[in-house]
Amino acid sequence: MAHASPVSPLAPKTTPEVGPVAGVRFATAEAGIRYKGRTDVLLLTLDAGTSVAGVFTRSKCPSAPVEWCRANLPNGTARALVVNSGNANAFTGAKGRESTALTAKIAAKALGCREEEIYLASTGVIGEPLDATKFEGVLAExxxxxxxxxxxxxxxAIMTTDTFPKLATAKVKIDGVEVTIAGIAKGAGMIAPDMATMLSFVFTDAAIEAPALQALLSKGVTDSFNAVTIDGDTSTSDTLMLFATGASGAPRIDDAKDPRLGRFRKALTGVLADLAEQVARDGEGARKLVKIHVTGATSKRSARRIAMSIANSPLVKTAVAGEDANWGRIVMAVGKAGEPAERDRLSISFGAIRVAHEGARDPAYDEGEVSAYMKNDVIDITVDLGLGRGADRVMTCDLTKEYVAINGDYRS
Amino acid sequence: MAHASPVSPLAPKTTPEVGPVAGVRFATAEAGIRYKGRTDVLLLTLDAGTSVAGVFTRSKCPSAPVEWCRANLPNGTARALVVNSGNANAFTGAKGRESTALTAKIAAKALGCREEEIYLASTGVIGEPLDATKFEGVLAExxxxxxxxxxxxxxxAIMTTDTFPKLATAKVKIDGVEVTIAGIAKGAGMIAPDMATMLSFVFTDAAIEAPALQALLSKGVTDSFNAVTIDGDTSTSDTLMLFATGASGAPRIDDAKDPRLGRFRKALTGVLADLAEQVARDGEGARKLVKIHVTGATSKRSARRIAMSIANSPLVKTAVAGEDANWGRIVMAVGKAGEPAERDRLSISFGAIRVAHEGARDPAYDEGEVSAYMKNDVIDITVDLGLGRGADRVMTCDLTKEYVAINGDYRS
Structure with missing residues (x-):
């Protein structure tokens, strides 16, 4: 399904070796959703007893598959995930709901399970009804x-505008039994008339009850996927799901705070953070990965808002693209966040070079040194507010002419 | 002070003839703030008895001149306005405060008035102390x-990255006496290492007491300057001031709701709206003016937030630049606003062409017709939420590669 674009200069140097996760199998197919002769369906199956958790777009206008998944999540069990490209089944009204129901029915019949154990994700054109009859026969085969x-x-198979496949994995022990975590993701961004959504699916053979699994995922997402922004725009279809098959033979756990989950929790957070960083590294047109660290805020929540205001500022992002350590624009973005900030206590650093201190230019900094720093692929920007102990970090990428070309030039 | 850029294709065809405003005089000068041999100071003087009102950036890190103006506004009277370019006197700490005090002292001495009757605005580099001693002698001359x-x-004289001068005027009667309103503005946007701020100054020879004048301005700004966005970024120095000299001989009015102000109120709103639209028409790199109309919201406030979410979406703005009626991105921007919205009640139109209705593509619309519409200079986007009676309109411009070039390429 991948488009032919040059691989992002920020892509990881190597693709990790991801071993099998007991209880998970998959295959791809061509259903001719939008084009003939193109892989456009991914079927993932899960052993009986698999529990499931998910977090979805906060959009008030979510796609039909997001509504389908949300509605079924309280059942807590999953047997399969069907992902299609070519059609996002978003903004398709009543037809969209009928389409998700029919897809689940076809998949359930092919696999011999219940419809509510089928999870769905779609990416592609929006506003066009998805003809689910195309799955007939295809899923069974x-x-x-x-x-x-x-x-x-x-x-x-889930790539759209991504320039490289995104995988992450970890192995840890739960009560002496080794379990595997494996995750895949596709990046955020849109390319018309297709809507390219952030999708990520993480699998483990640990045995964890659904409510505990949901608690682990909801906590893990805060400082990973929720701390990444490309352009501040939110897809109607963003989906992150976590499946636990229990096939490792590790003991079944029903409390997210169970001390036996200590290493697992850390490993899961690591996999989510790794995938989220790869999404940022593959932002449309991105040439630089930008990590924004805010310290000294009145709370973590306030630090997050200020960091996001900086990360989403077109003026900050174009300055980074231009390799300019433009701290004036950082001050601007701090000021517009609406959070407690005092100009005369602000310090700003690019990498280890402090350029502004106590509300004024730092007289000690060397322009040549900071210019050299800005040529790096990864730029760390640290803002200390000098007010409290709230700290946070978010990731974004620069805003380049390529971003505008990808999102605006497709018609010319 | 103007940069040499091609004039925006959205510039008004003619520059309005603006007559004198009794009680207002001005002259420009070269003070060598940053460069020698360049006009960088504008001095405007106001007759004794002039009342003043102002609205300023909501930034938590405002510039020293903004702080100076805010502190003096409660006095209610003004005798002069000094605007300089080359240095924004922003993020300059204690030195910034000393600089504004010294500038006011020099101006007050040159004009024979009190320091607190001097208003200041600065645009240019930030983080560099402004050497106010350069005004010594210059302002007197x-x-x-x-x-x-x-x-x-x-x-x-106040232009920085603007490609055309912005003026607007109106004449109306107050109690049978003709008064003039005249306003000037410079656009929003930043060009490194200079910060180009939105500045606007409006003058009238009507006689209106300061509290009433403030009420008129605060109300007038809601649907004009506050309804315009270029890139969602907020300068530390945005300033809009309104001065009333009283020199027309019209009766002095002390209540904004005085029925004799009926036509004046309307004319003032018109001048502010005209100037704000000119700012949007001169957004950095803009090729299209975009007017976003939201109807059927639960309140005007909710409609404003949804309209701003659309206006600030990079994906919507790049689609308009690409002349694509991409209503999927409009749905996305409605969905992410966090305001009440129901997908299956949404209608979206480009100009008079309805492309989406009741949560799905409008089967009646003609792709060729909407493509032709998107070639226009001015694009109207209407979103009807179908929920209530709240409505609002905001203006923005498209996001082009030129925007990225202006804000990111200056170093290369």
Whole structure:
């Protein structure tokens, strides 16, 4: 499904080796959703007893698949995930709901499970009804080819405007039994008339009850996917799901705070953070990864808002693209966040170079040194507010002419 | 002070003839603030008895001149306005405060008035102390050349990244006596290392007490300057001031709701709206003016937030630049606003062409017709939420590669 674009200069140097996750199998297929002869369906199946958790777009106008998943999540169990490209089934009204129901019905029949155990995600054109009858026959045939490896396949199958496949993995022990975590993601951004959504699916063979799994995911997302922004725009279809098959033989756990989950919790957070960073590294047109650290705020929540105001400022992002350590624009973005800030207590650093201190230019800094720093691929910007102990970090990328070209030039 | 850029294709075809405002005189000068041999100071003087009102940036990190003006506004009277370019006197700490005090002292001495009757605005580099001693002698000499015309001069003198001077005027009667309103503005946007701020100054020879004048301005700004956004970024120095000299001989009015102000109120709102639209028409890199109309919201406040979410969306703005009627991105921007919205009640139109209705593509619309519409200079986007009677309108411009070039390429 991938477009032919040059690979982002920020792509990881190597693709991680991701081993099998017991209880998870997958296969891809061509259903002709929008084009003939193109892989456009990914079927992932899960052993009986798999529990599921999810977080979705905060959009007030979510896609039909997001509504379908949200409605079924309280059941807590999953047997399959069907992801299609070519059509996002978003803004399709009543037809969209009928389409998700029919897709789930076809998948459930092919796999011999209940419809409410089928989870769905779609990416592609919006506003066009998705003809779910195209899944008829296709999913049953796909189910005959399911295999546990290699993970690069589903990672590639969900790509749209991504320039590289995104995978992350970890192995840890729960009560002495080794479990695997494996995750894939596709990046955020839109390319007309297709809507390219952030999708991420994480799988483990640990045995964790659904409410505990949801608690782990909801906590893990705060400082990973929720701390990444490309352009401040929110897809109607953003979806992150976590599935636990229990097939590792590790003991079943029903409390997210269970001390046996200590390492697992950390490893899951690491996988989510890794995937989220890869999404930022593949922002449309991105040439630089920008990490914004805010310290000395009145609270973490306030620090997050200030960091997001900086990360979403077109003037900050164009300055980074221009390799300019323009701290005036950082001050501007702090000022417009609406959070407690005192001009005369602000300090701003690019990398380890402090350029502003106590509300004025730092007389000690060397212009040549900071200019050299700005040529790096990864730029750290630290803002200390000098007010309290609230701190946070978010990630974004620069705003380049390529972003405008990708999102505005497709008609010319 | 103007940069050499091609004039925006959205510039008004003619520059309005602006007559004198009794009690207002002005002259420009070269003080060598940043460069030698460049006009960088505008001195405007006001007859004794002039009342003043102002609205300023909501930034928590405002510039020293904004703090100076805010502190003096409660006195209610003004005798002069000093505007300089080359240095914004922003993020300059204690030195910034000393600089504003010294500038006011020099101006007050040159004009024979009190320091607290001097108002200040600065635009230019930030973080560098403004050497106010450069005004010494210059303002006294400038004061010998004051004249009431032509208004194009101050309009040009405050330009930075603007591609055309912005003026607006109106004449109305108050209790049978004709009064004049004349305003100038410079656009929003930043060009490094200078910060180009939105500045606007409006003058009238009506006689209106300061509290009433403030009430008129605060109300007038809601649907004019506060309804315009270029990139969602907020300068630390945005300033809009209104001065009333009382020199027309019209009766002195002390209540904004006085029925004799009926036509004046309307004319003032018109001048502010005209200037604000000119600012949007001169957004950095703008090729299209975009008017976003939201109807059917639960309140005007909710409609404003949704309209601003659309106006500030990089994906909507790049689509307009690409002449694409991409209503999927409008749905996205409505959804992310966080305001009440129901997907299945949404209608979206470009100009008079309804492209989406009741949560799905409008089957009646003609793709060729809407493509032709998108080639216009001015694009009207209407979103009807179908929920209530709240309505609002905001203005913005498209996001082009030129915007990125202006704000990111200056170093290369």
């Amino acid at each position: 796909t189910a005959t080819r399911l295999a546990p490896l290699p993970w690069i396949e589903p990672a590639k | 400038t004061a010998t050349r004051l004249a009431p015309l032509p208004w194009i001069e101050p309009a040009k």
